[in-house]
Amino acid sequence: MESIAIMTSGGDAAGMNPAVKCAVEYSRKKGYKPFLIRDGLRGLIDGKISEATRADVSGILHRGGTVLRSSRSERFFQYEHRKTAYENLQKLGINKIIVIGGDGSFRALNQFYEDFNIPFAGIPATIDNDIPGTDYCLGVDTALNVIRESVDSIRDTATSFSRAFVIETMGRHCGYLAITSALSSGAEILIAPELEHDLDSIRERLIEDCAAGRDHIIAIVAEGTNMGEKLTSWITTNLKMDARLTVLGHVQRGGSPTVRDRIMAYKFAVAAVDSLDAGNTNQIIVFNDGNFGCTPINEVADATYTLAPELLKLSAHLAK
Numbered sequence: 555m556e557s558i559a560i561m562t563s564g565g566d567a568a569g570m571n572p573a574v575k576c577a578v579e580y581s582r583k584k585g586y587k588p589f590l591i592r593d594g595l596r597g598l599i600d601g602k603i604s605e606a607t608r609a610d611v612s613g614i615l616h617r618g619g620t621v622l623r624s625s626r627s628e629r630f631f632q633y634e635h636r637k638t639a640y641e642n643l644q645k646l647g648i649n650k651i652i653v654i655g656g657d658g659s660f661r662a663l664n665q666f667y668e669d670f671n672i673p674f675a676g677i678p679a680t681i682d683n684d685i686p687g688t689d690y691c692l693g694v695d696t697a698l699n700v701i702r703e704s705v706d707s708i709r710d711t712a713t714s715f716s717r718a719f720v721i722e723t724m725g726r727h728c729g730y731l732a733i734t735s736a737l738s739s740g741a742e743i744l745i746a747p748e749l750e751h752d753l754d755s756i757r758e759r760l761i762e763d764c765a766a767g768r769d770h771i772i773a774i775v776a777e778g779t780n781m782g783e784k785l786t787s788w789i790t791t792n793l794k795m796d797a798r799l800t801v802l803g804h805v806q807r808g809g810s811p812t813v814r815d816r817i818m819a820y821k822f823a824v825a826a827v828d829s830l831d832a833g834n835t836n837q838i839i840v841f842n843d844g845n846f847g848c849t850p851i852n853e854v855a856d857a858t859y860t861l862a863p864e865l866l867k868l869s870a871h872l873a874k
């Protein structure tokens with residue numbers, strides 16, 4: 555009987571737990587012996603690997619974060635530590651890995667494959683939605699819903715107090731969360747790395763708007779622009795409105811996965827097991843135009859993400 559080990563790696567994202575659960579249950583159904591690697595790449599080196607029990611994956615579906623825990627391991631860059639990791643797998647007879655994480659984790663596992671010929675399948679999971687080659691990464695819908703709820707709450711106080719609020723969303727260098735959230739929460743201002751902004755025309759637009767009766771403002775700023783504080787004081791000075799900055803931070807990474815993230819997790823996990831079962835060696839599972847597929851790691855590793863042009867078109871006016 556062949557064995558598959560399942561791990562989560564890099565920043566945690568809602569949807570990782572249902573993906574682990576499904577990967578365990580589906581691989582078992584297909585005749586594999588499933589194992590779990592705890593603590594991500596660090597645990598792979600330290601031998602935190604055990605056969606998955608039914609108890610390991612029961613009662614985890616609705617939980618945020620990752621019950622397997624995660625890490626960002628510098629040691630994995632060194633061959634000697636990767637060799638230790640390989641020996642850990644050898645001892646247990648594990649010859650395939652499913653890694654749920656971001657492109658850094660995929661690159662690490664690809665190096666491991668090149669060193670020791672251990673095939674892997676990668677399931678994209680990051681709230682940033684910045685992995686090239688896939689329209690969707692696990693955790694994004696949950697993060698967007700956390701942001702929506704936060705912005706709706708902040709708008710309650712903004713309207714009650716005639717204030718401006720600048721809300722910073724996560725996303726590292728990617729503006730997907732900011733742009734989608736600005737659209738879905740009806741923000742008046744949006745600053746994201748992918749959109750050119752023009753403060754002069756934002757001033758003109760909002761002065762006119764306020765003269766016509768607008769008494770509060772919501773601005774969404776992507777963390778990658780580093781504009782949160784600057785925009786907050788700019789609003790106070792230029793729009794003569796009391797302004798506050800709210801940095802949403804890690805609250806966006808947590809929370810029970812939404813229905814979409816649970817179902818996507820199941821579909822990604824089935825596709826990952828099927829990909830390994832079909833003999834693929836170093837593929838990332840991708841979701842594009844409603845379909846799941848596999849793409850070689852090199853196409854992900856060498857590419858840069860781009861946002862859908864229609865998203866940029868829909869939101870560009872908020873940056874001007």
Ligand code: F6P
Nearest residue numbers: 565680681682724725726777807
């Ligand atoms: O990649 C996910 C993410 O939450 C980014 O949006 C953010 O920039 C980063 O991780 C924060 O990293 P850390 O949790 O290590 O502070």
